[in-house]
Amino acid sequence: MSDHEGATERTSGDVTARYTEEAGERRLDFDREGRTASIAQNIDGYAMLKVRNGPDGDELERYYGFDMALDHAAELLGVGVNDLPIPEPAADMGM
Numbered sequence: 179m180s181d182h183e184g185a186t187e188r189t190s191g192d193v194t195a196r197y198t199e200e201a202g203e204r205r206l207d208f209d210r211e212g213r214t215a216s217i218a219q220n221i222d223g224y225a226m227l228k229v230r231n232g233p234d235g236d237e238l239e240r241y242y243g244f245d246m247a248l249d250h251a252a253e254l255l256g257v258g259v260n261d262l263p264i265p266e267p268a269a270d271m272g273m
Contacts, residue, residue, distance in 0.1 A: 185197060185198045186198075186265040186266070186267050186268075187265065188263040188264065188265045189263060190261060190262070190263035191257075191261060192210055192211060193208055193209070193210045193255065193257060193261055193262060193263060194208070194209045194210075194263070195207070195208050195209075195262065195263045195264060195265055195268070196209075196265075197265040197267050197268040199221060202220065202221050203218045203219060203220055203221055204218065204219045204220070204221055204223065204268070204271060205217070205218045205219075205233060206218075206264075206265070206268045206271065207232075207233055208251055208255055208262060210255040210256070210257060211255075213254065213255050213256070214231065214232040214233070214235070215229065215230075215231065215232075215250075215251035215252075215254040215255050216229070216230040216231070216232055216233050216235065216251075217229055217230075217244075217247045217248070217251055217271065218230065219271050219272075223270070223271070226240040226241060226242055227240065227241045227242070227243075227244065227247040227271060227272055228240050229241065229247050229250045229251060229254075231254065238250070238254075241272075242272065243272050244271045244272030245259075245272075247271075247272065248262055248264075
């Protein structure tokens with residue numbers, strides 16, 4: 179795990195996760211083989227999680243639970259949910 183420019187990163191296999199807090203939201207971006215899946219929540223942590231096809235990408239779906247958002251992100255990347263590394267600061271995302 180490493181911290182760069184206010185972001186916390188974690189890599190497992192060929193998936194890299196980056197957690198950041200900026201622009202009024204908490205965001206967890208996963209990258210794998212040129213594909214990105216992002217999970218975003220308001221900075222206060224009280225809103226539903228938004229799954230997008232990148233940090234500034236189109237919103238694809240909203241979820242209350244972190245587990246459901248992770249499942250969708252894993253599907254977008256073509257990996258199992260257990261293959262997604264979760265940086266510690268992102269572990270409490272969801273309602």
